[in-house]
Amino acid sequence: FEWFPQSDLLGHPKIKLFITHGGYNSLIESTIRGVPVLTIPLFFDQLRNSKCAEYRGNGRILIRKDLLNFEKIKEELNEMLINISYYKQNSQRLSNLHNQKPNRPEEAIIKWTEFVISNGPLKEMIPETVNLSLIEYLCLDILFFILIIIILIILILIKIIKKLIINLFITKKHKKEE
Structure with a gap:
């Protein structure tokens, strides 16, 4: 061809x-x-x-x-x-x-x-980078977003672990009382 x-x-x-x-x-x-x-x-x-x-x-x-x-x-x-x-x-x-x-x-x-x-x-x-703000140039907007996601994941994990620990102790306590 x-x-x-x-x-x-x-x-x-x-x-x-x-x-x-x-x-x-x-x-x-x-x-x-x-x-x-x-x-x-x-x-x-x-x-x-x-x-x-x-x-x-x-x-x-x-x-x-x-x-x-x-x-x-x-x-x-x-x-x-x-x-x-x-x-x-x-x-x-x-x-x-x-x-x-x-x-x-x-x-x-x-x-x-x-x-x-x-x-x-x-x-x-x-270069187009001349027109970027400092936040865009340093990618702070992206880093901030990632940081928020990481913090949310950590908070969710802490909550889950707390619930598991509380549930574990409550079930052990109930078993001892019986």
Whole structure:
């Protein structure tokens, strides 16, 4: 079984829009070629990949349940084709960013310096962790939840043990009285 030459097709100048499931390889190939995407995520990481494309402005998402709604499909396609210059510009920008990034470690410092100089400050280079609160960063919310669960389990075990001990002594006391 031979795969379709997807990357070559995306490189054709008449391709305006790529409709894809939002798989990682498809999005990388469309990014390299600078082609906007309309994604229809079906499984696993495809929704996340699709949201990244939508966030970067080089694509839109069509939810799977809307596949049976012809009007919704038409609306999404029209939105993208009417505003194709916006999506194409963002796709081309991402393509340039991808194609200019340094690849070999020995070139890295020079390439990254040139990259930042030619593209200016980029929101893509700021880690998402910068926006986390201290509680989220240190996972205190999760640790607090786990601590509460552990405390509840310990309290329940203590109660059960108390009841067992009390019942054990009460039954022994009743046996002695008889």
